[in-house]
Amino acid sequence: MAPPKKLIEQFNLRSRLRFNVDQGQIWLDENRMLLFHARAMGALRRELFDSLGVERARGLLVRMGFASGQQDAELAKKLYGAGDPYDVFRIGPELHAFEGLVKATIVHAELDWESGSFVGDVEWENSWEADSHLQQFGVGDDMACWSLVGYASGYVTQFFNRFIVFRETACIARGDAQCQVVGKPAEAWGDDAYLNYFKPENLQGQLDEMREELCRLRKTLGAVESAGNLIGASTGFRGAFDLISKAASSPITVLLLGETGVGKEMFARWIHDHGNRSSQPFVAVNCAAIPHDLIESELFGVQKGAYTGAQASRAGRFERAHGGTLFLDEVGDLSPAAQVKLLRVLQTGEIERLGDDQTRKIDVRLVAATNVDLQQAIAAGRFRADLYYRLATYPVVIPPLRDRRSDIPLLAASLLEKYEESYHKKLQGISDRAMQALMSYQWPGNVRELQNLIERGVLLAPNGGLIEIDHLFAGGAPATTGAEVDRAGVVGNEGDASRSRLCEAILQDGFDLEQHESRLLELAVQRAGGNLTHAAKLLGITRRQLAYRLKQGVEG
Known part of the structure; x- marks a missing residue:
């Protein structure tokens, strides 16, 4: 076969x-x-x-x-x-x-x-x-x-x-x-x-057709309305969304897990906006962005005179979020001292400002997030196990974009509409080749990276035109594959087309056939570790032919 x-x-x-x-x-x-x-x-x-x-x-x-x-x-x-x-x-x-x-x-x-x-x-x-x-x-x-x-x-x-x-x-x-x-x-x-x-x-x-269309329309509108700013309908997205929708109206501590750029803060905001604290403050803290020697004062506040430069008392993020939601992003990067204090707050519902001996009652709904494997961090002694179990009461894993590719057209369309308004443009959409590149890309930066690419595309695309692949990728568009048609009207092999493009690239100004051949022979011998038989196989010629050409090069 x-x-x-x-x-x-x-x-x-x-x-x-x-x-x-x-x-x-x-x-x-x-x-x-x-x-x-x-x-x-x-x-x-x-x-x-x-x-x-x-x-x-x-x-x-x-x-x-x-x-x-x-x-x-x-x-x-x-x-x-x-x-x-x-x-x-x-x-x-x-x-x-x-x-x-x-x-x-x-x-x-x-x-x-x-x-x-x-x-x-x-x-x-x-x-x-x-x-x-x-x-x-x-x-x-x-x-x-x-x-x-x-x-x-x-x-x-x-x-x-x-x-x-x-x-x-x-x-x-x-x-x-x-x-x-x-x-x-x-x-x-x-x-x-x-x-x-x-x-x-x-x-x-x-009548049956109208009823079916009405049912579908109601279902679609209901799904869009319930998700709000969260966009997606893939299996992975729906699993995460279903979990947060069940937790939104409860006081349970939610731990959002996922890679950088998957949208953890947007999920946290959705939880706040759809809970019973939506009219109260939503305070977000990126724990990784604050130096370790300042994180405690940022979270718990500082009392006047607590240290040099503390000329006035200041409330921390916990106090500012009183009655509402505190979102601790990158919680896995907290210092050991901050972890101890955070654990105490979760246990007692009280905080102490830095340099103060007075405790203050706080009422805060906590949502935490991290891209760190906390289990590994615990094993390595970088994270407290008791704090982990307090935070991980209700873990929700947000899948990376490469695992929810069917959401990419939806996300891209929404981002396109957003940036069209920002840049005062009206575009036809995204070209087929550009969309194929988006669907096949690995997305190390996840939704945040997609957002950046679409913004770049909207900026570079001509008004009234399409976002093409070259508008999206700053480092160069992915290589085009596929067979080409020769002048006789026959479709050639993809390998022949690739070789043809390579030859066209070589035949630029300053091409020297002997120099290129000599360099190619040297590379083949190097890759074969000096074994001429293996080098000849790489080049598709016999060992005798290779030895002859090498000799000619030396004599020349």
Whole structure:
């Protein structure tokens, strides 16, 4: 069985894709193809939902994809006898990726060639339809890849001459880690209303459609209103949000855990704003930003004359937050002395200003946060275990942005709107390539880093235009990958395209062929540790050829 990545080469599929720019035509074998902007298709898709209603739009998308899958199955059938039948069958997922729709991987399949039966599971990556749905609607409760399940169903149905139906079981558009589909014969699904999507007529009563739309609208508006300034609908976000929403109206001490930049202070403010202390002060302290010798006076206050320079008595952050909420950010960086005093305050509800012997009763709701592993800090003797157990009564882990990628389009849209107003601009949005870069980036700085990138993008993008990838990344845009089309209209290999770009970069002013060749030979020998045989393999030549060229270089 050939590896999946070899199928395009094995069956020479690239030669079947032809671009005739002069005639305004693109052909895949006998089928004329169309190259559309994904953004335009996404806009059309949204209009279908808005004008036809959810159910009718889904049916239309499924049937459109079904017809496309059937066409590609006819191409695959022509290759019967050119390779293993299973390899021929897997041309379908390869064509799905070849056409820029989705990367499909068959993870399990039970095929009966005699009876024409297929049961299998497929994983999808980079679904254009899920990405488009996230940008247009955000994360919801429903699957989104309707035209893609139609394609898979049409392809397998045509290939086996038996009605095979695929159904999505996971989708990034509803916050799942990836999209997944299951396919099996239509009769195996039973009397399922889902099969109606594949029928030419799939009309519902207008009243039912209106009721469904109203229910969805109420649900969406309710979710947006409840989350306030917190934006997200991924599984990780919803888990954290559900925990803080249950704790907001209680006096329990909350410990927010997460990497730098995940938005711990925004979560703390949400807890305060939605609790019974919302009309009272919210006081935030970054414990890591205050020198250790000043942290105690900042937290607990200072009495006049307590030390040189203390010319007046001053209330600390605890007193200022009386009746409200005190947010201690980076609590893991507190000094040992401050930890002792903080523990006493939590135990007694009383504070003493620095240099004072009078105790003051305080009523404060405490929310703490840290990006430090407090368990490790306890083991290393840097943090008190008794204080940890006081703070960690109700821990809430806020996931990093790389673990909630489906929230990125929502966050980016909100930040775009915010900075459009700040910079007095109106933009069309974020380009597809830029959004793909945002979705694939690792986000070491999390939401704070995304905020910075979007602000930069709004500043650099032309008014009325799109934020492009070069507007976002100050250190240079991620390298573009993909195959290129040569002048004969044939799509080349991605490796050939990369080598071509490298050669173009080398052929700049001041190029010296002999100097570059000499340097390349030296690097290969260095990397091989002086072993000429290994160095020759790195260069793709024989040992004799390498030795000859090295000798020529020395003599020259």
